[in-house]
Amino acid sequence: xxxxxxxxxxxxxxxxxxxxxxxxxxxxxxxxxxxxxxxxxxxxxxxxxxxxxxxxxxxxxxxxxxxxxxxxxxxxxxxxxxxxxxxxx
Numbered sequence: 001x002x003x004x005x006x007x008x009x010x011x012x013x014x015x016x017x018x019x020x021x022x023x024x025x026x027x028x029x030x031x032x033x034x035x036x037x038x039x040x041x042x043x044x045x046x047x048x049x050x051x052x053x054x055x056x057x058x059x060x061x062x063x064x065x066x067x068x069x070x071x072x073x074x075x076x077x078x079x080x081x082x083x084x085x086x087x088x089x
Contacts, residue, residue: 010067013064015060019056019057020057020061022056023054024057025053026056027053030046033046
């Protein structure tokens with residue numbers, strides 16, 4: 001019988017998508033909680049949230065681009081049988 005393996009998602013791909021989604025969530029939270037407050041703390045908090053959101057989205061996009069450009073590097077279902085150091089023996 002033929003053994004079938006499920007394709008596994010790369011950790012970098014998962015991290016990239018997760019960072020983009022979390023960045024979008026922070027951006028949405030910035031818009032939701034900014035409100036009409038004009039205090040110094042309100043400006044600081046909205047700026048901090050917006051900066052974190054943009055930073056997370058940029059890092060996620062960079063990780064996604066690197067993952068796409070480099071490719072998976074392995075055939076689907078193939079496992080690296082090396083010693084785990086990343087160097088050829």
